[in-house]
Amino acid sequence: MEPIVVHKGRTVVVQVTLPCDVSLDTITSQIRKGRSPQSALIATWVVTKRTDGVDGKLLLTLDNSITSTITDRVGYMDLKRVSGDEPFAVFETPLQVRFEDFVTV
Numbered sequence: 001m002e003p004i005v006v007h008k009g010r011t012v013v014v015q016v017t018l019p020c021d022v023s024l025d026t027i028t029s030q031i032r033k034g035r036s037p038q039s040a041l042i043a044t045w046v047v048t049k050r051t052d053g054v055d056g057k058l059l060l061t062l063d064n065s066i067t068s069t070i071t072d073r074v075g076y077m078d079l080k081r082v083s084g085d086e087p088f089a090v091f092e093t094p095l096q097v098r099f100e101d102f103v104t105v
Contacts, residue, residue, distance in 0.1 A: 003096040004077065006031075006043075009068040010102065014060040015050070016079070018090060023053030026082040027090075029060055031075040035094045042075045042097075043067070070099050 006012050027047045032039040043066050050057035075097040079090035 001095060003074075003098040006062060006067055006070070006097055006099050008070055008099055008101050009064055009105075011064045012062045012067060014045075016058045016060060018056035018058065018079075018081070020056055021054050022049065022056055022058070022081065022083075024083070025053070027058060027079055028082075029077055029079045031077045031097050033072060033075055035076045039076075042070060042072055045077070047079075067099075073099055075099070 004014060029045040029047055031042040031045070033042060034040075043062055045060040045062060048059050048061070050059050076094035077097050078094045081088045081090055
């Protein structure tokens with residue numbers, strides 16, 4: 001899978017569609033320096049359901065106030081889905097995130 005690209009100093013919105021009903025679930029996502037939960041936290045996505053969640057459509061957002069402070073070039077993220085009291089992994093392995101600069105200030 002291609003890395004997720006986050007543009008520094010810009011608000012970034014990534015659309016994700018899960019193959020299940022997430023209307024009653026809590027979804028969270030973090031970007032960390034390494035592939036481990038013990039790695040330093042770079043940023044936390046704001047996760048919202050695009051509709052009512054029945055269709056599995058989500059929006060992951062990082063505001064420009066967050067992306068403008070990122071100094072890293074690469075990180076890793078995943079999604080955690082909590083259904084009832086049970087946490088589920090969404091991806092088999094963490095996804096790479098690439099942080100890119102822009103020319104225009």
